[in-house]
Amino acid sequence: MLRNLVVYDFSESNYEISEQVVDLPVPFSATDTDLRAEAFDGLIEAALLLDPAADQILEVNPAACALLGYDRATLLQTRISALHDRQFPALIVFTQAVFDRGSYWTHALTPNHGAGTPLRVEYAGRALQSRGRTLLLLTMSDLEQRRRRHIDAAADDYMRDGLPAWQRVERVFEDIERENQLILRAAGEGIYGVNAEGRATFVNPAAERMLGWSAEELVGRSIHAVMHHTHHDGRPYADHDCPIYAAFRDGAVHTVDGEVFWRKDGKPVWVEYTSTPIRDRSGVIVGAVVVFRDVSQRREADEKLHAALAEVDRLRERLQLENDYLQEEIRIETNPRGIIGQSEAIQTTLRQVKLVAPTTAAVLITGESGTGKELIARAIHDASTRSGRPLIRVNCAAIPRELFESEFFGHTRGAFTGAVRDRIGRFELADGGTLFLDEIGEIPLELQGKLLRVLQEGNFERVGDERTRNVDVRLIAATNRDLKQEVQRGRFREDLYFRLNVFPIESVPLRDRREDIPLLAQHFLASERRELKSGLRLSQGDVRRLMRYEWPGNVRELQNVIERATILAQNGRLRIDLPEPSGHHPAPNAGRQKSETRPAVMTAAELRDLERANIVAALRACNGKVFGDDGAAAMLDLKPTTLASRIKALGISATRAANGSAVD
């Protein structure tokens, strides 16, 4: 057999190759030139007709131009060897193999792309006889493209195989939906299948997205061990407890809310899922399909909502308590808030109030009962920056010993018998305001330590609750006991005493500031009059009597006496009902009582003044009218003529009396 030896004009490379003629196994003979040319041009593969002996490219099709990155004209002027820079030996070996065998292929050649990069291609060559020359018909296949085509083909196969499985699942779901009203919203929801061994059989794209695992990574693996192995709080989750697996064990649909699936990155995703058993045609359970939804956002919103509702509850409870408390206070507190009095003692108190109010210093008000300690406390609160928040009063003497702690600090539900709901204590109630501890000397010793802690640190716990709470409370305490003496007797903690006694104010007994009595009496009478709408007045005699009395019950007693006097008033005359000094209200200072109190005997002048004031009051009540049923005489139970002569004798003007402002 003749052999054809390839000859390239490798002038630059000094290759010496001569040409010989060979018999080619499959000669190509062209008859229909146009059609063949068209076929050549239309090939998908890159094709080139080469004349190896002349080192010439005779023809190229468009696919070859595209692959090599040159236009046709350039390629036709390019030498074959130039396309294969530094690969001449491989090119010769390939060409020789084609000529020897008639056709040959190789991956060894990497022609240069027009952009300068080598191409990964497969060369397939066929020898071609034409007019006495041996030509080479070469096709080049882009190996990169071929690899992609293989992948696509594999994906197609996967899809072809996968589709019926999906259609089966869909059918299963349609059936289940019909039977169980399960709503199938496959698109946005994660779906995966498990076989009866618990291994994943398929995973949809939404599941891949939500879990961060690809279907490839999950399919074939025990899905519980991969992403359902642990509860959200870190407790291990045994697969025999898993509701997903339960579905193919007990054949029931399991719907679960509030569990987590673990993502590939180790983060938990809160999910709601339904695991539905799948049966084959014979009814045997072959696995389960799980449809799940990421509910993290909903859960987060729920948690926020719960926290907000709890806060609202807390505030509502607090407001309710504040409201109850204030309502009670309104009922109790009928007096105006002003401190009445001109005595030096009251002036001192007012100065002290003004001084201490703007500070946060604890104040200890001492004094006998009824001297106005609470009034002073309120005045301090009202003049402080805390006046916008409430003043909460606790009467320590009125709290049963066993309830002290709960009253002060609150309790949680079930903390003790009878604690049917959470309750906030007075400290929390007074947060931002003032806490007024009245009768502080009555606090049991064991609680004094806890009280001291709140005063020092602002911290406390509700009874039955471990959470430490913090409040900002200004404390004012009051007592009618001698606290220093209580300390000495071991009944009051010394450290607490010092803590409370930062700014002491003494509330002076009424008998030591008698000059305040007329003012106070007038003040109480005025408020009573407002209620009774009568023209009752204090006579000088009344005033004198009031001033002579010892007032063991202090201002409160005075207030009561005036109130009683207005109730008992007859014919426009107050009836001041004071116990006799020897009676049931012994004054604390017996010596003074003896010297200052005497039987209520009046001088003639006093009696005259009293009668005069009484007539004036009657005239005022009757608008100056003396006669008639609605006249002053009837009111005084006197004959009109007798009254007229008394008026004259006492020098009273009926009209002035009717319009007058004071006792004449």
Ligand SMILES: Nc1ncnc2c1ncn2[C@@H]1O[C@H](COP(=O)(O)OP(=O)(O)OP(=O)(O)O)[C@@H](O)[C@H]1O
């Ligand atoms: N200077 C005053 N001006 C006007 N009213 C006063 C004055 N002092 C006391 N009161 C009135 O007297 C009554 C008793 O006062 P308060 O309750 O403040 O006394 P207290 O010393 O706190 O008594 P207790 O120790 O019994 O609690 C209240 O109605 C109060 O308004």
